Amino acid sequence: MEECEHCRHKERSDKEYRDLINRLSRIEGQIRGIKGMVEKGAYCPDILIQVSAVNAALNSFNKVLLANHIKSCVTTDIRAGKEETVDELVTVLQKLMK
Template structure:
C-alpha cells in the first residue's frame, strides 16, 4: 500500500485482507450500479430496475455494517482504552447519520 501524508483528516491503516475485501465489495457495487444505468439506457421495465436498485442498497448496507464493525473493534476500542472519550460522541453522531 502507498504511504499516506499527514493532513487534517484522520486516516486508517487497514490489514491487506480487510482492504481487499472492502475494495472487492465496492467494485461489485460499482458493477451493479453500471448495470442499472445500462438498464435505464435500454428502457428496461421499471420494476426490474427498482429490484436492482434495492439490491445495491442492500449491498451498501452490508458494506456499512462490515466497515462499522471494524471501526468499533479497532479505532473506537483503542481510543477508549487511551481515554479519548470524544470518540464515543463521534460514534454516536455517525450512527445517527447512518440511521436517517
C-alpha cells in the same frame, strides 16, 4: 505520509482492504448494470429490484466497515482515553439511521 492534526487515517490489513475494495467493485458493477438497464429502457420494476439489491449491498458494506471501525479505532481511542470518539460514533450512527 505526513498528517495534519485534523486529518485521520486508518491503516487497514491487506485482507480488510481487499474485502472492502471487492465489495465496492461489486456495487460499482451493479450500478453500471442499472445504468445500462435505464439506457436500454428496461421495465421500471426490474430497475427498482436492482436498485434494492444495491441498497442492500451498501448496507452490508456499512455494517462491515462499522464493525471494523468499532473493533479497531473506537476501542483503541477509548483505551487511550479519547472519550470524544464515542461522541463521534454516536453522530455517525445517527446519520446512518436517517
